[in-house]
Amino acid sequence: DAGVTQSPTHLIKTRGQQVTLRCSPKSGHDTVSWYQQALGQGPQFIFQYYEEEERQRGNFPDRFSGHQFPNYSSELNVNALLLGDSALYLCASSLDGGPVGSFGEGSRLTVL
Amino acid sequence: GIQVEQSPPDLILQEGANSTLRCNFSDSVNNLQWFHQNPWGQLINLFYIPSGTKQNGRLSATTVATERYSLLYISSSQTTDSGVYFCAVKAAGNKLTFGGGTRVLVKP
Incomplete structure (x- = not known):
């Protein structure tokens, strides 16, 4: 039973660029x-x-900004990147907003 | 919004020692969770404990909702217990608000 999966695990961008991060929730979570x-x-x-x-x-x-697909997977988009956006981005899944059961390992974003 | 404060901010333990971590929150909550973040960054859910006491192996937690605090107990600590422990609460809505964490280092 796969837990929460995120991609990519690491990425480097420059100021002003855009980034998309992806998350698949734990099976059974919506x-x-x-x-x-x-x-x-x-x-x-974030949201x-x-x-x-x-x-x-x-x-x-x-x-x-973000999006959720019919299979419950999700994307996080960040436009016009700033140096201060450098961080670990974590995705969590749950069932109908209940207690968070699982976090992914995160996507570490570095903005240069 | 709700404020969450954790203490102590840092804790160094000798292997085998016991410790208590504290979480204070500023308003009524309907959800409180304790997480452990390992050195690789992954957050692991330890307890869902809006009130009462729970135990899981060497770890236990108590939340006194009326007094707005929660305690996490680590007994017979091991080096694998090292990492950052976060308390997170949910008041109204769906947002989890995290405290600043307690950084624990267990020395062999």
Whole structure:
């Protein structure tokens, strides 16, 4: 039974570029949440997707957008990258927004 | 929004020692979870404990919701317990708010 899988694991971009990160939830889970974790800090909630809709959003600018597909997988897109977007991006899955059962291993983004 | 504070920020233990990590939160919550982040960055769910006490092997947790705090106990610590421990709460809505974490180093 596969847990949450994320890709890519590492990537390097330059300022102004755009990036897409991908997440497949744990089997049987229908809700995907995205978090940003800066070095030395706790994860910060970006947004949550359920039934292909953004259900709740954290305090992040519109440069951060997402999508959920009918198979419950999800993408996180970040446009016009800034140096401050360098972080570990974590995806979590759950069943209908219940307790988070699983996090992926994360995508580590470096913006130069 | 809700505030989550964890203490201590750093903890160094000798293998075999016991320890207690604390999480204080500023408002009523309907969900509280403890996570362990390993050195490779993966977050592992340890407990879902909005109230009461739970035990899982050498780890146990207690949440006193009326007093807005939770405790995580590590007994007979092992080097594999090293990493960062996060408390995360959910008040209204679907957003988990994390504390700043407690960085634990267990020395052999």
